[in-house]
Amino acid sequence: MPSTFANSPFMRALKGEAVWPPPVWLMRQAGRYLLEYRATRAEAGSFLDLCYNPELATEVTLQPIRRYGFDAAILFADILLVPQAVGQTLTFEAGEGPVLSPPLDPEGLKSLSLDGMHDQLSPIYETVKLLRERLPHETPLIGFAGAPWTVATYMIAGRGTKAPADLRVNAYRHPGFVEALIELLTEATTAYLVRQIEAGVQAVQLFDTWAGGLPPELFQRFCVAPVAAISAALKKDYPDIPIIAFPRGAGPAYRDVAALPTIDAVGLDVSVPLQWAKEHLAPHGAIQGNLDPLALLGEEAELVRAVEAVLDGLKGAPAIFNLGHGITPEASPEAVSALLRVIRNA
Amino acid sequence: MPSTFANSPFMRALKGEAVWPPPVWLMRQAGRYLLEYRATRAEAGSFLDLCYNPELATEVTLQPIRRYGFDAAILFADILLVPQAVGQTLTFEAGEGPVLSPPLDPEGLKSLSLDGMHDQLSPIYETVKLLRERLPHETPLIGFAGAPWTVATYMIAGRGTKAPADLRVNAYRHPGFVEALIELLTEATTAYLVRQIEAGVQAVQLFDTWAGGLPPELFQRFCVAPVAAISAALKKDYPDIPIIAFPRGAGPAYRDVAALPTIDAVGLDVSVPLQWAKEHLAPHGAIQGNLDPLALLGEEAELVRAVEAVLDGLKGAPAIFNLGHGITPEASPEAVSALLRVIRNA
Numbered sequence: 001m002p003s004t005f006a007n008s009p010f011m012r013a014l015k016g017e018a019v020w021p022p023p024v025w026l027m028r029q030a031g032r033y034l035l036e037y038r039a040t041r042a043e044a045g046s047f048l049d050l051c052y053n054p055e056l057a058t059e060v061t062l063q064p065i066r067r068y069g070f071d072a073a074i075l076f077a078d079i080l081l082v083p084q085a086v087g088q089t090l091t092f093e094a095g096e097g098p099v100l101s102p103p104l105d106p107e108g109l110k111s112l113s114l115d116g117m118h119d120q121l122s123p124i125y126e127t128v129k130l131l132r133e134r135l136p137h138e139t140p141l142i143g144f145a146g147a148p149w150t151v152a153t154y155m156i157a158g159r160g161t162k163a164p165a166d167l168r169v170n171a172y173r174h175p176g177f178v179e180a181l182i183e184l185l186t187e188a189t190t191a192y193l194v195r196q197i198e199a200g201v202q203a204v205q206l207f208d209t210w211a212g213g214l215p216p217e218l219f220q221r222f223c224v225a226p227v228a229a230i231s232a233a234l235k236k237d238y239p240d241i242p243i244i245a246f247p248r249g250a251g252p253a254y255r256d257v258a259a260l261p262t263i264d265a266v267g268l269d270v271s272v273p274l275q276w277a278k279e280h281l282a283p284h285g286a287i288q289g290n291l292d293p294l295a296l297l298g299e300e301a302e303l304v305r306a307v308e309a310v311l312d313g314l315k316g317a318p319a320i321f322n323l324g325h326g327i328t329p330e331a332s333p334e335a336v337s338a339l340l341r342v343i344r345n346a
Numbered sequence: 347m348p349s350t351f352a353n354s355p356f357m358r359a360l361k362g363e364a365v366w367p368p369p370v371w372l373m374r375q376a377g378r379y380l381l382e383y384r385a386t387r388a389e390a391g392s393f394l395d396l397c398y399n400p401e402l403a404t405e406v407t408l409q410p411i412r413r414y415g416f417d418a419a420i421l422f423a424d425i426l427l428v429p430q431a432v433g434q435t436l437t438f439e440a441g442e443g444p445v446l447s448p449p450l451d452p453e454g455l456k457s458l459s460l461d462g463m464h465d466q467l468s469p470i471y472e473t474v475k476l477l478r479e480r481l482p483h484e485t486p487l488i489g490f491a492g493a494p495w496t497v498a499t500y501m502i503a504g505r506g507t508k509a510p511a512d513l514r515v516n517a518y519r520h521p522g523f524v525e526a527l528i529e530l531l532t533e534a535t536t537a538y539l540v541r542q543i544e545a546g547v548q549a550v551q552l553f554d555t556w557a558g559g560l561p562p563e564l565f566q567r568f569c570v571a572p573v574a575a576i577s578a579a580l581k582k583d584y585p586d587i588p589i590i591a592f593p594r595g596a597g598p599a600y601r602d603v604a605a606l607p608t609i610d611a612v613g614l615d616v617s618v619p620l621q622w623a624k625e626h627l628a629p630h631g632a633i634q635g636n637l638d639p640l641a642l643l644g645e646e647a648e649l650v651r652a653v654e655a656v657l658d659g660l661k662g663a664p665a666i667f668n669l670g671h672g673i674t675p676e677a678s679p680e681a682v683s684a685l686l687r688v689i690r691n692a
Contacts, residue, residue, distance in 0.1 A: 172644020
């Protein structure tokens with residue numbers, strides 16, 4: 001059988017096979033820790049210029065595949081392109097990270113609309129098409145979007161924030177506003193991912209970076225339900241496209257996401273004990289994770305020990321090796337090579 | 347039987363009885379949301395002046411007991427008094443929060459010592475004595491300390507930080523340094539809590555605010571093991587003093603803390619589903635939590651709904667009603683009254 005993405009280790013793991021050694025990719029694998037990324041980023045201009053430039057976004061997506069031969073590529077884009085596409089102003093300020101202005105309030109919600117969304121996002125769909133032409137046949141391409149709760153967190157806080165309290169306060173103070181916003185984002189995210197699938201991605205991941213620290217009732221309403229709705233809508237028309245949910249920090253409530261019949265895999269944050277995940281999550285689908293990205297900044301002996309611990313934890317389950325959060329700009333490319341050596345010799 | 351703290355609802359719950367309605371206290375119940383606190387704080391001078399002034403620290407500890415009749419009082423102090431007592435310089439800067447200087451490194455660790463610790467902390471022990479004289483007989487007094495991992499996080503970052511990455515990087519880069527620091531803090535914390543018990547507290551809580559987001563192996567070594575060591579040392583000499591651990595964000599690993607034979611109760615962060623806690627944690631001891639403190643900032647109808655959800659979740663278990671994190675300065679005293687009405691009518 002010729003090697004294609006359909007029978008690649010990554011896709012087989014997502015379909016429930018305990019592939020060994022596990023396929024591996026890293027969140028933010030196309031990123032600042034790579035010299036070649038920094039060069040292309042400088043050529044592009046701003047971070048947003050890079051996102052919206054299909055040639056250069058394709059190039060940075062391919063860079064880690066060329067260098068390391070990861071088992072999957074992930075589209076280079078940003079989860080905040082969706083709020084921009086529905087009408088909020090997005091800028092990236094030096095040292096500040098992303099700024100969405102003005103911070104969304106009930107009045108501002110009225111001016112948002114999905115009407116011009118696909119025009120604004122068409123360069124992203126173009127990047128997907130180019131990538132599918134230029135990637136090795138055997139390398140699946142992952143599309144992605146932010147999950148509604150996480151995107152709403154940024155929209156309401158207005159800027160990258162480590163303490164996403166603003167949206168939670170709104171959920172108690174203006175529950176109707178938060179419901180309407182989550183509904184709009186659920187629709188927009190579904191439409192965005194449909195276009196990514198039509199353009200050629202083999203799987204999608206929903207990043208719910210701020211799903212942690214939520215009371216169970218809010219988690220069910222605003223994290224589980226929208227992810228269930230988006231994945232059900234996608235599965236209806238694209239039953240063969242696996243969907244990975246990454247509800248970072250969900251704790252014991254990871255079970256509720258893994259158990260969704262339309263979710264094929266869950267991405268695990270660094271804190272999830274893999275024995276627990278094998279027992280409670282793997283019966284529902286694949287597990288993906290969860291090396292601490294900071295382990296890439298330490299002594300090599302500690303890194304090897306940490307990678308081996310994750311491998312031990314994943315063994316026997318349908319599993320994909322990944323980090324528990326994005327790789328940091330401070331990681332060295334050599335540390336990534338060391339990580340891959342350990343995995344590939346497993 | 348006369349009403350004393352020994353047969354108070356709080357102590358009975360900690361001994362495994364499913365008291366109903368549950369006893370209630372709130373983390374940071376002596377704090378800025380109360381006008382009378384702000385007045386005493388202004389009288390004291392700086393925040394640290396207040397911590398080290400037994401008369402005024404006693405006063406602010408008593409204020410929420412007078413106003414609301416909470417089922418337990420908690421000593422007014424700060425978890426960063428311990429690093430100061432072992433030799434790091436602590437200041438509170440306006441708008442900055444606490445600053446420990448210089449940020450601790452392997453060289454700085456050598457200059458820390460437990461020798462002058464109790465002299466520095468003697469006003470705290472004096473506060474405990476005054477409180478035990480002045481509190482109602484039936485109101486137990488909770489002593490506390492930060493757990494070693496959390497205190498170390500601040501010591502290494504140098505300032506209040508929302509992203510406690512520095513200590514984790516050190517754990518991979520200088521594991522011997524982190525081990526030695528955790529060991530020193532385990533010893534200091536034990537000695538500090540022994541003195542609080544000798545001075546008159548009825549229970550102690552270990553705050554491990556930054557226990558979340560840690561890889562399981564680091565969590566076991568640097569959160570579970572030190573808490574096990576401290577609680578075992580205390581139980582040896584004070585078997586009747588209940589110990590509450592609060593490993594915020596521990597997720598499924600809450601089980602490992604609850605299962606420690608020397609831990610009587612676990613404080614739950616807002617994200618822990620109470621059905622899960624009843625099944626997996628309550629068999630090992632009491633559960634305490636976990637209303638979202640931000641629910642106190644919302645519409646009263648939403649607050650009532652949130653309080654009722656927590657009550658439903660706690661029912662049937664040995665349980666103490668609390669927040670899942672400290673009350674915020676923005677909470678209104680009236681919202682706390684509403685919360686108590688719902689609980690006391692349960």
